[in-house]
Amino acid sequence: MQNLKASAAMQRSVLCSLQKPMQKTLFLTTRHASTPAFTPLSASLGHVSTPTRPQARLPMSVLSLTSVMRSYFIMSLSSRPLILAASTNLLRRSLEAKPLWLFDVDRNPLLRWLLRHTFYAQFCTGESPEQNRLCTEQLRQMGYSGVIMEYAKEVLDDTGDKIAAESVEEEEANVVAWRDGLLATIRICEKGDFVGLKWSGMGGAAHRLLKTNQPPSPFMVAAMTAVCDAATAAEVKLLPAAEPQNAQASVDAWTLRMSKTYNKMRPGYAVLYNTYQTYLKSTAATLAKHLDTADKQDFTLGIKLVRGAYLHSETRHLIWDTKEETDRSYDGLASDLILSRYGVSLKSMAGSSGQLPPINMMIASHNDASVRMVRRIRDEQLAQGRVLVPLVYAQLYGMADEVSCELLQKEESNEVTSTMETPKIFKCATWGSMKDCLNYLLRRAAENKDALERTRETRDAMRLEIWRRAKAVVGID
Numbered sequence: 001m002q003n004l005k006a007s008a009a010m011q012r013s014v015l016c017s018l019q020k021p022m023q024k025t026l027f028l029t030t031r032h033a034s035t036p037a038f039t040p041l042s043a044s045l046g047h048v049s050t051p052t053r054p055q056a057r058l059p060m061s062v063l064s065l066t067s068v069m070r071s072y073f074i075m076s077l078s079s080r081p082l083i084l085a086a087s088t089n090l091l092r093r094s095l096e097a098k099p100l101w102l103f104d105v106d107r108n109p110l111l112r113w114l115l116r117h118t119f120y121a122q123f124c125t126g127e128s129p130e131q132n133r134l135c136t137e138q139l140r141q142m143g144y145s146g147v148i149m150e151y152a153k154e155v156l157d158d159t160g161d162k163i164a165a166e167s168v169e170e171e172e173a174n175v176v177a178w179r180d181g182l183l184a185t186i187r188i189c190e191k192g193d194f195v196g197l198k199w200s201g202m203g204g205a206a207h208r209l210l211k212t213n214q215p216p217s218p219f220m221v222a223a224m225t226a227v228c229d230a231a232t233a234a235e236v237k238l239l240p241a242a243e244p245q246n247a248q249a250s251v252d253a254w255t256l257r258m259s260k261t262y263n264k265m266r267p268g269y270a271v272l273y274n275t276y277q278t279y280l281k282s283t284a285a286t287l288a289k290h291l292d293t294a295d296k297q298d299f300t301l302g303i304k305l306v307r308g309a310y311l312h313s314e315t316r317h318l319i320w321d322t323k324e325e326t327d328r329s330y331d332g333l334a335s336d337l338i339l340s341r342y343g344v345s346l347k348s349m350a351g352s353s354g355q356l357p358p359i360n361m362m363i364a365s366h367n368d369a370s371v372r373m374v375r376r377i378r379d380e381q382l383a384q385g386r387v388l389v390p391l392v393y394a395q396l397y398g399m400a401d402e403v404s405c406e407l408l409q410k411e412e413s414n415e416v417t418s419t420m421e422t423p424k425i426f427k428c429a430t431w432g433s434m435k436d437c438l439n440y441l442l443r444r445a446a447e448n449k450d451a452l453e454r455t456r457e458t459r460d461a462m463r464l465e466i467w468r469r470a471k472a473v474v475g476i477d
């Protein structure tokens with residue numbers, strides 16, 4: 001593995017030396033105009049000039065031409081509301097297989113071919129474990145620190161209401177299938193990787209308990225324990241996903257229940273990361289409560305910070321009214337957490353010690369401005385010799401490659417200077433049969449719709465990259 005990484009780094013250096021300096025700065029625009037709700041260290045702790053970032057190579061030169069062309073094509077489709085609506089409709093019909101054979105990806109070879117070479121190839125990493133392994137191996141070779149492995153087969157659709165009643169035997173069989181699937185996924189991970197999971201994936205019984213705010217059954221606890229034990233032994237981390245609000249309080253409780261045991265086995269090391277959706281008005285208070293619990297019960301809180309994926313199905317008044325408010329919430333919470341402080345966005349609870357417990361963080365975002373803000377704070381912290389909160393960045397496979405590639409470039413440029421942090425970057429690799437991935441693909445389509453501006457920026461970044469490569473081929477600047 002080390003050899004593969006070394007040879008990839010060498011290939012990249014050779015490539016760089018052959019490439020001309022980039023004439024156009026692709027990533028200077030900030031996506032959200034809101035002022036981040038944090039005080040930059042440079043203001044509060046005396047100004048520290050940020051060292052110039054060396055341009056080791058062009059950020060997107062690590063992407064294959066096929067991948068650049070496909071991203072351009074998919075993002076172009078996704079940035080046109082009418083075409084996106086038609087594609088979403090096609091995916092939804094395929095999921096429902098209505099009318100039967102015409103929209104059934106397993107029975108209509110033309111539909112299967114079309115989806116396989118477009119949306120599926122863009123966002124999923126393979127139908128079989130072997131295809132997934134090859135794809136994730138390529139990601140590691142490109143310089144990613146690791147992957148978030150996610151098996152797409154989910155019991156629930158996102159409306160979450162179509163769960164058929166199950167017999168006790170069926171309930172237990174579902175829990176066993178969930179446990180065995182995750183154990184198999186952990187086995188194909190490398191040390192340091194993450195595994196994405198859903199507690200509701202344990203089936204209808206789990207879903208009912210989650211929705212009625214009850215603890216998991218003893219049989220479920222045994223399965224959850226087996227998964228946490230295996231992850232701990234393999235040094236793989238677990239990411240229970242945030243789910244719609246009618247189940248989220250229980251999702252939090254189930255995750256904290258396991259965190260209390262597994263996140264105190266090694267000081268400052270979290271096996272489980274809970275997911276916090278910053279589009280919810282309540283998230284600052286939820287985080288403060290969980291931080292207080294972790295402080296009092298002496299465990300490390302794992303925090304995966306996302307904006308939130310259920311904008312159109314969630315109870316709307318629970319969510320900030322505007323995108324700008326969600327952006328402020330994300331940036332404010334991220335900066336307080338990184339700075340290990342109760343501050344502008346994160347308020348300590350009455351009776352709390354006022355000190356943050358140890359945390360491990362994942363910045364799960366495609367938003368260039370948020371990612372840059374986090375990097376800037378951490379570079380400043382590093383320059384001041386401060387201890388950094390363990391933190392990784394994560395993006396989904398097929399999404400925001402321009403953001404991921406810029407982080408990868410930063411990782412490589414730090415081979416030249418050690419004054420800036422070397423970021424740890426993960427891609428979320430979702431794999432499974434095409435039918436199992438349809439739900440996931442629908443969510444990606446919805447996300448592209450919610451973030452039309454970002455989809456267009458990815459499209460434009462890909463167009464510039466194609467143009468740059470075309471000019472390089474004919475030898476013009």
Ligand SMILES: Cc1cc2nc3c(=O)[nH]c(=O)nc-3n(C[C@H](O)[C@H](O)[C@H](O)COP(=O)(O)OP(=O)(O)OC[C@H]3O[C@@H](n4cnc5c(N)ncnc54)[C@H](O)[C@@H]3O)c2cc1C
Binds near residue numbers: 309
């Ligand atoms: C690795 C990874 C794991 C993820 N896991 C989960 C998960 O477990 N659960 C989950 O819910 N999501 C998850 N997401 C998706 C995430 O919540 C976002 O939907 C997605 O990343 C887009 O947000 P962004 O930070 O990339 O920024 P952007 O693309 O800039 O922001 C888009 C987001 O802003 C918010 N938004 C858009 N319009 C409005 C509006 N009018 N009012 C208020 N808010 C608005 C929405 O949350 C929308 O998704 C994950 C994302 C990643 C990268």
